[in-house]
Amino acid sequence: MHLELTGEDLAFQHEVRDWIAASLTDDIREAAAKAGSVFVEKAYGLMWQAKLAAKGWAAPSWPQEYGGTGWTESQRHIFAAECRRAGAPSVAPMGLRMVAPCIMRYGTAEQKAHYLPRILAGEDYWCQGYSEPQAGSDLAALQLRADSDGDHYVLNGSKIWTTHAHVANKMFCLVRTSRDAARQAGITFLLLDMASPGIEVRPIHSIAGDHDFNQVFFEDVRVPMSGRLGEEGQGWTVAKYLLEFERTSAYASGLFAALDDVRAAAAHAGLLESPEFRRKLSLAAAQVSAIEAVEAVVLSAMASQGSPGPASSILKVQGTEAEQAIQELAVEVAGPYAAADQHDARQIGSNVAPLGDGFTMMAVPRYLNGRAASIYGGSNEVQRGIVAKAVLGL
Missing domain, CATH: 1.20.140.10 (Butyryl-CoA Dehydrogenase, subunit A, domain 3)
Known part of the structure; x- marks a missing residue:
């Protein structure tokens, strides 16, 4: 299947192609060409995202009310194809494509107002706290504890294969808030700051020799309950929604x-x-x-x-x-x-x-x-x- 481009689509294609040619610098193109995985080096990915954000093109799939483009499906396809053709890097997906849709759907008005502009501008760089040493494909087996203490949760445990945790300042994380409920019912979704005391990030080097992965340890890490996305125990529902976008x-x-x-x-x-x-x-x-x-x-x-x-x-x-x-x-x-x-x-x-x-x-x-x-x-x-x-x- 190949899209039949209308005159309007062709004009848009030329606009995108011309803008990319004028905006994509040699160093950003080199970073994309030398990326061994879906992630380019953070600094270069953010350089490209900043250019896209200034143009208003950083989040083609977002609703316009939050800063999306309002493009048609064919325009999104054209944009993606032109970026690939020109050798542009992919922007980091954890914020723009994964946690942002969840915040739009499950977040409070305060969470949307705080996080979405920062994600769009690249001010917050996210990592995903899902897998654990004993919970990979069977994610519902996760054991990272989150015990209530006043208006905070206290986290103890670890996450593994956490891509770019060593350079991220934010994490969206699945934690276990109840051991009495069914496995999925005891899971809660948190947004947390990677600078919180008690977080330790240890590198894992891949077989290709790259440092993308990490294991993250939590020792009495305090996370405000205001960082919870959705209700307590609703984390499995939020996570399934996020995984559709991943x-x-x-x-x-x-x-x-x-x-x-x-x-x-x-x-x-x-x-x-x-x-x-x-x-x-x-x-x-x-x-x-x-x-x-x-x-x-x-x-x-x-x-x-x-x-x-x-x-x-x-x-x-x-x-x-x-x-x-x-x-x-x-x-x-x-x-x-x-x-x-x-x-x-x-x-x-x-x-x-x-x-x-x-x-x-x-x-x-x-x-x-x-x-x-x-x-x-x-x-x-x-x-x-x-x-x-x-x-x-x-």
């Missing part, structure tokens, strides 16, 4: 761009002469086209009901598996260069020349980081269970 990414535009990169690199390496490689490339392209069609369904659901619903689970499975398939093709194209550890060369501003080129330098880090894509946000096995129940009625 699973709903604009996969197709990025996947098409990644496929184009693989195709160009394969042509340079002579791999397009291989019928077997062309077959795999064609299968990946067909899969991305199917994903584009599902995205249209999800965007329609968001426009009509405000949330993506269970279709987000379909998109998450399709998108992450296609992403991994394309990353595997990229490693195949990299060939012997894939064996080299080029950590120093892929640092922003590095004067170390890559072996091969930028494509081969990034193929393996993206492949390694991409293995987690079918796990985070709810494993793909869990997503298939959601689809079976909520879509197929099994």
Whole structure:
């Protein structure tokens, strides 16, 4: 499926393309090109978000009353595609795409007035406190305690795989406020300050050699009850709503761009002469086209009901598996260069020349980081269970 662009859409496309060309600096583009995962370095991601916010384009999916663009579905698609085509970085999703919709739906008037402008401007940089050492895909098994003490909760326990906790100043966090209720009923959703006394962040380095992940420890951390989002014990409902947005990414535009990169690199390496490689490339392209069609369904659901619903689970499975398939093709194209550890060369501003080129330098880090894509946000096995129940009625 490819959008048929109207004259108005074409004019918008040219406006977006011209603005990106004038606004995307070389250092921001380099940061995007050297990002091994969905997160670019914080400083460069915020630089790009600041430019978008000044233009009024930082939150295409937000309602206009909170600072959204008021774009049509086709305009959002065009914008995402043009950003990918130009090599622009993705803005950090934790604030703009994940916790913000929850604040809009479940937050008090005071919480909306405080947090939403700060998220839009990039003043608050968020991390997600969900997984624990004994609670991953079975998130309802979480044990981080939050005991009431006057107008505060006192937190004790830990979270793990907390992306960018070492550079975040805010966390949205699931805590256990009751052990007597059913597992889900005893969970509460909190917004907290990462500078609170008693929080310790310890780094976890990935197999690709990057520091994105952390384990976060809480020892008698006091969080004001005013930081609770929704009612006590309603955290599971808020979290499920948030996860719908985490699973709903604009996969197709990025996947098409990644496929184009693989195709160009394969042509340079002579791999397009291989019928077997062309077959795999064609299968990946067909899969991305199917994903584009599902995205249209999800965007329609968001426009009509405000949330993506269970279709987000379909998109998450399709998108992450296609992403991994394309990353595997990229490693195949990299060939012997894939064996080299080029950590120093892929640092922003590095004067170390890559072996091969930028494509081969990034193929393996993206492949390694991409293995987690079918796990985070709810494993793909869990997503298939959601689809079976909520879509197929099994």
